[in-house]
Amino acid sequence: MDQSPVSPELDNIEVELFVQALQRRHGYDFSQYAPASLKRRVRQLSDQLECKTISGLIERVMHEPQLLPRLLEGLTVPASDMFRDPVMFRALREQVLPVLASYPQINIWQAGCAHGQEVYSLAILLEEAGLYERTQIFATDLSERALQQAQEGIYPAREAQQWSRNYQASGGTRSLADYYSARYNLLKLDQRLRRNVTFARHNLVSDGVFCEAHLILCRNVLIYFSNLLQDHVLSQFRDSLVRGGFLCLGLRESLDYASSSADFSPFAGPLRIYRLASRSERKLA
Template sequence: MSPETDPALLEELEVDLFVEVLHRRYGYDFRDYGRASLTRRIRNLVSQQGEQSIADLAARVLHQPERIGDVIAGLSVPVSEFFRDPSVFLALREVVLPALSTYSQITIWQAGCARGEEVYSLAILLTEAGLYDRTHIFATDISDAALASAKEGIYPSEDLRDAARRYLAGGGTHTLSDYYHARYDRAKMDQRLISRVTFANHNLVTDEVFCEAHLILCRNVLIYFTDVLQDRVLGKFATSLVRGGFLCVGTRENLQFSPAAQKFHAIDIKAQLYRLQGKR
């Protein structure tokens, strides 16, 4: 079969071209992202941008740098929710925060923060544990649009009402409505929850580590990477964590089959919570 007679092969070549444009022209490296998921997102982007084909989109992006922000926003997966997987937040509350309380200053890296729901959830957790005022959270994402939304902290009121149950299941000690102001169909999070947060654009694929963290959360990001890229990113996390630091990944993710797994030991498999072995 050749590209002239096989549409699937032609599309594969167009995806390769598009990915190469992003890498060589702008430094965004999607070469080791899961191909099936990436191809679906590129197809959606073609439709959103009003192009006829992936090749047309690649040509536009190559010659029109002003479009790169919209492209990266379209390729990223800024999907999250407040207190997603309550058992994870309960494990953080009961296992991790007591350990972090022994430090005079705490650094947390929230990698792939999307539109900020998990950042605010984490800040609430730290506030209720009495640790927020001595914590610095670095919330990073590849999408400037997602970061702007996270800073703004405005969400559909329905999202917060739905999250109230998860908050309580995660060990919440107040009511979730204490942390936001609702009006009509929108709710704005209390901005004190991000007073100790630095939002920054960071590419897990190409950028280096930038802090020494006591806890790293990177949930439901690794599932979009190939095994090789997952291992590379996990290596970065191991480098960034302090001795005995904690790593929490998504409940659909798993370190067990990665070469980097030997650097961690499991604290709670259900919550996908790990602790770094001794290093250096």
């Protein structure tokens, strides 16, 4: 017999129970993720893992701990490109890095680094600006599987042409091919780009301030969070930045409704690059 369609109310209950099971069994809290996006991802996971219902997926969450990496991968959907949104990377190259050059040591936090493409893009920018030797990049993500691929720096060669176009549009001064080797339909980024990168697992929902940073990039992550969770994460970024430090968000994200918005000033507003005001500037605001 065919199963009756699941009612929206029952669907919502199952998703809520899934979130509770994941938190109580494994300690990962997705309760503040945007409901529509979370529900869509849970359904997709249920289908991919051949569970007839979300309740069936809950049973596997409880009894198959080895499934956790797959669950986190599906819920967080790590995705990126080299020099994604080239105009933003050009602004980093031409406007932000010259300011950071005044610091003897530069700390950059790439939060939600996914598979690492933007981390390596940053490393190339810094290399070409002559700043990489005094920079430490902290690249964090919730997913261990995503971090493992990021550390390997191996990607499908079919991406190379688009990435090269992005690199040139970002103001690249060389050929992107100078930074990777290609073989067997794969390209491997030069491991020298990793020499000042620390990859680490970090949960923006539950973990605290990660480092004292001069620049934080968290692009296209907040769009999946509820307003309350966005506010929490943005306050965490504010507390992580040095005075005058920079915050870079995705082009569909902003500080407009965050409680910490008064602590920042637009630096390249349409590109979602902000600068943390000094304490005296905040008092005057």
